Amino acid sequence: MQLATWNINGLRARLDYIKLWLAERAPDVVGFQELKMEDDKFPHEEFEALGYRCVTHGQKSWNGVAILSRLPIEHIESGLPGQADFGARLIRARVGEGDATVDFTTLYCPNGKNLDHDDYPRKLAWFDALKDWAMGFVDPSQSAILCGDFNIVPTALDTWDEEKWAGDIFHTDEERARLAAVVETGLRDLYREREPETQAFSWWDYRGGAFHRKHGLRIDFLLGTDAVVSRLKGVEIDRDFRKKKDGMTASDHAPVIATLTD
């Protein structure tokens, strides 16, 4: 069973690229972030043609999340409680069947922009709300995944330049403490479970040739309960799909994929 997270940076602009990725990787379940599209515009038939059913929580222009699944899928909830005015950023569904069932949530966490912007304290408050919400949902004995674009760099290993970024957005102690509090509700970073020492990134700025200069950040995670870790076979950051394909532009994020036993 393969589960993935991917910030696609615009579904309308990325659809053909995504279809290529789905055909090549054939994941069972995918959480998308940054649809930048309203729900009534979502191209369900395009994904159904490839065997995926989708649940969506979108909005015009910005944000927006969705879950695709070729296993049975049942929508549970949309939106982080009390945070609706910060955009469409959370969707949760039950995927799979029997012992292989996973409680799967995908998130597009606020960016924060910079430390002087109003969005920065709102970002911290949003993470506090996420921790409260996660406390009510994480059960170590059940398979649950919280994945997405967290817009926080957890440690110095996860940034291309800790000194340059010290104390700046994505890298502050305040943000790191919020992320740690979410993880401490009973989740583990699946990539770090398998690769505790490896420097690997999931996002590279479009500007300045960042990808080729290895100027990236690891801000996209699959977090899982102990029950998920016990089923974990492997995790991969799909860096190849940050590259142009057949002239098509990639997202600025790479997909992250975990393989679990069924």
Add this chain to the structure above:
DNA sequence: ATGTCCACTAGGAGTGGA
């Protein structure tokens, strides 16, 4: 190099966001 890309409004290219 703040050097790119996306969506929106608009009916062409500029703006805001990331």
